[in-house]
């Protein structure tokens with residue numbers, strides 16, 4: 135192969151790496167959020183949880199704000215508002231970080247919020263059932279469990 139071609143290929147490969155890095159949030163990602171009480175953290179997603187209902191809440195209708203505004207339509211933490219937040223919203227597609235975030239942990243934080251971060255409490259606007267529906271959606275579509 136001639137030199138110019140090798141240089142050109144190297145540049146293209148470099149650009150591809152940069153694009154991939156920008157497509158998702160950081161991974162692994164630092165976490166500011168405290169742990170849920172042990173008995174809550176070990177809760178499993180109830181059998182009847184419905185990912186399709188969760189999807190609508192996540193992408194559109196959750197109050198005070200749809201989750202995607204911060205966590206991103208793809209769940210990577212890069213939502214419109216999320217980029218400006220410190221710490222950044224959780225990147226649900228990051229298996230490394232999500233290994234420490236159980237369904238019960240998610241339930242507790244979605245319900246009560248995470249002090250000192252942009253993650254607000256949704257316990258007044260979402261029923262427990264709807265919180266589980268959202269968790270089912272996030273873990274099925276983004277975490278790909």
Ligand code: HEC
Nearest residue numbers: 165166167196199201204221222223224240243251252253
């Ligand atoms: C205003 C922006 C914002 C909105 C809206 C928002 N979040 Fe968050 N979320 C955050 C931030 C910031 C964090 C904290 C990240 C950290 O711990 O470092 C967070 C953390 C979390 C965590 C904590 C996981 C852990 O590490 O323990 C879960 C789960 C979560 N969000 C789910 C949701 C769901 C589901 C919705 C919609 C119902 C939602 N969030 C709406 C910004 C937001």
